[in-house]
Amino acid sequence: PEDIRVYEFAEACGKSPAEVIKVLFSLGMMVTKNDFLKQDELEILGEEFGIEVTVKDALEDVNYVESYEGEEVDTGSFITRPPVVTIMGHVDHGKTSLLDKIRSSKVASGEAGGITQHINSYTVVKNGQKITFVDTPGHEAFSAMRTRGANVTDIIIIVVAADDGVKAQTEEVISHAKASGCPIIVAMNKMDKESANPDMVKAQMAERNLTPIDWGGDIEFIGVSARTGEGVEDLLENILIQAELLDLKADPTAKAKATVIEASLEKGRGPVANVIVQNGTLRVGDNIVCDTTFGRVKAITNDMGEIVKELGLSETGTVLGLNDVPTTGSSLISMDTEKEVRDIANTRAEHARAKELSKSTKVSLEEMSGLI
Ligand code: GDP
Ligand code: MG
Secondary structure (H helix, E strand, O other): OOOOEHHHHHHHOOOOHHHHHHHHHHOOOOOOOOOEOOHHHHHHHHHHHOOOOOOOOOOOOOOOOOOEOOEOOOOOOOEEOOOEEEEEEOOOOOHHHHHHHHHHHHOOHHHHOOOOOOOOEEEEEEOOEEEEEEEOOOHHHHHHHHHOOOOOOOEEEEEEEOOOOOOHHHHHHHHHHHHHOOOEEEEEEOOOOOOOOHHHHHHHHHHOOOOEHHHOOOEEEEEOOOOOOOOHHHHHHHHHHHHHHHOOEEOOOOEOEEEEEEEEEEOOOEEEEEEEEEEOEEEOOOEEEEOOEEEEEEEEEEOOOOEEOEEOOOOEEEEEEEOOOOOOOOEEEEEOOHHHHHHHHHHHHHHHHHHHHHHHHHHHHHHHHHHO
């Protein structure tokens, strides 16, 4: 990934880091010179400085811990955070079934009866360690998140039905997964079926440069069945091994920063955002800004549907209190005052309007030049 930090960007375009930080700050984007720039921030900077910015791959990284020119980043309160795992794969290969199976196998039997409907993100505990899972609502949403620089995923599981093998969407998922730079685990699903052929899956994946460890490559392939539960514990153990290698850290005492994975307008509840907390702790009462929307957290529901007071690192739940429905993939950030979040949301909305306007002006100028 071609990540670029604030100071590197400043250097590249002959500005001081302070100038870059000031521009972003005026739009409510809080960065320090060591932070990685996100796609939308790069766009804004490009416009502001009148330069063309080509983005190859701008992923943010809340785990980045290093000092630059002697400036110390306070890592004192950093702790290990649970991995966020995204499940991807061809339609009908069993993503949803696998997620439901993992969840029901991990929920105390008394509660399991309460789970009737599928939810697309939740946290489970394996060997005393938490893992957060996310179902991809669709490739579009995943792409939208990536384009917005929302790198919520730490590990990607590619589900391939062992009786069906690599299909069109598996190919797409493979390229997304590779581009993300996340570790990949292949779950060969439907192993309970007579016609399951794991060697076929391995061969097809190896052709696409995802070579199984037992074939001399570096990708873990795990046979599972979302129906019987076979292989599920193995899969979870492998996720924990990958997570340990990633050494994921974040600061639970920081102001909350979460990513919207889904949002909608619910009758009687208003705008509802399903989020994953990437840093800090999100609490009821927090002033929040998300994209061009803002508000105060009125209520939080966790992944069990229970009303809670807060969401911690890598936890997911729904948040009530925004004044409008935010875009999937946008960052939700807590700030000290209501004024701050309102100002930021409004400035962003103005910026978006100005951008729209400049687009339409361009079009009309082109139309006009066509007439002359
Ligand atoms: P998704 O589109 O990837 O989310 O796939 P679903 O989870 O909706 O599953 C598609 C179909 O495959 C459903 O009819 C499931 O019951 C079936 N299915 C999923 N996993 C398994 C499995 O491990 N074994 C068998 N036999 N069927 C499965
Ligand atoms: Mg599904």
